[in-house]
Amino acid sequence: MSSTETKTTKKTIAFFGATGGCGLSALRYSLAAGHTCIALCRTPSKLTDRFPSARHPNLTVVQGNAHDADAIARCLVVPSDHSDQTNRRTRLVDTIVFSLGGAFVWSRLTIDDPHVCEKGIAAVLEAIATVRSSNPKYTGWRPTIAAISSTGISRAGRDIPLLMVPLYHGALRIPHADKRALEDRLVARDGSGGGDCDYDYVVVRPSLLSDGAKPERDIRIGVEDLRAEVFESRETGSFISREDVGRWIFEELIEGDRGKRYHGKAVSITW
Known part of the structure; x- marks a missing residue:
């Protein structure tokens, strides 16, 4: 493949929730592959300390809150790096990796913000609509949202082992209600009912998350038509590790066009 062809395959990816876990793993793989990455972060040093600009010039860290649609919009429109200022083009992101989550409070069996995902995805959808309407040239833009949810919340049936049902429906009830609200927001706006839609989406439902990459283990997937x-x-x-979830997102939803077969679907992934 020529260098020109290689450049055309590189993507621009916005990350929301990339300071840890699955999002951080997907960011690492994307940076290593040479994709342009933009990450929104309330405390930029959490990422800039990990990825110094001298070694990762393809990373831009934007300070802001992931519940702020204006801050999110700043991550979706990226000026090109042409040195000729009279010939600058504007790029829009190809993919949005959404991995927001709250800190679990065991004493109350909840998370610090019980609506963190629902509010975050609502802000992302608002930002997409704002950017599209800001310039007639952007009307054909259609990014793909890869949103991390959870197993155990499917309306189609059980996708977790029977022994884990009490944990999921008891201790994890509140954070999982937030994940379901996230999914419902995406489905409600997906255009399948005949209306206009300005994005594609894939919901990634990992099983219970652990630490430690295990690339030697096969990742099994189940697919649900959400609508x-x-x-x-x-x-x-x-179980599946956060690192392997991020690797799967990178390999299947960012690199190449393989992820298109999952558009409008929820994909459960597990070891």
Whole structure:
């Protein structure tokens, strides 16, 4: 492949929630592959200390809150790096990796913000609509949102081992309600009912998260059509690592066009 062809395959990716876990893993892989990455962060040093600009010139860290649609919009429109200022073009992001989450409070069996995901995805959708309407040239722009949710919340049936049902429906009830609200927001606006839509989406439902990459382990996937609420295929499992979730997102939803087959679907991933 020529160098020109290689450049055309590089993508521009916006990350919301990339300071840890699955989002951080997907960011690492994307930077290593040479994609242009923009990450919104309330405390930029959490990322700039990990990824110094001298070694990662393809990373831009924007300070802001992921519940602020204006701050999110600043991450979706990226000026090109042409040195000729009279010939500058504006790029829009190809992919949005949404991995917001709250800190779990065990004493109350909840998270510090019980609506963190719902508010975050609402702000992302508002920002997309704002950017599209800001310039007639942007009307054909259609980014893909890769949103991290959870197994155990499907309306199509059980996708977790039976022994884990009490944990998911008891201790994790509140954060999982927030994940379901996230999914419902995406489906409600996805255009399948005949209306206009300005994005594609893939909901990634990992099983219970652990630490430590295990690239030697196969990742099994189940697929649900979210609007029809039916499984196309089903896999149940107990655990998968945050690092491997980020790797799967990178390999399947960022690199190449393989992720298109999952558009409008929820993909459960597990070891």
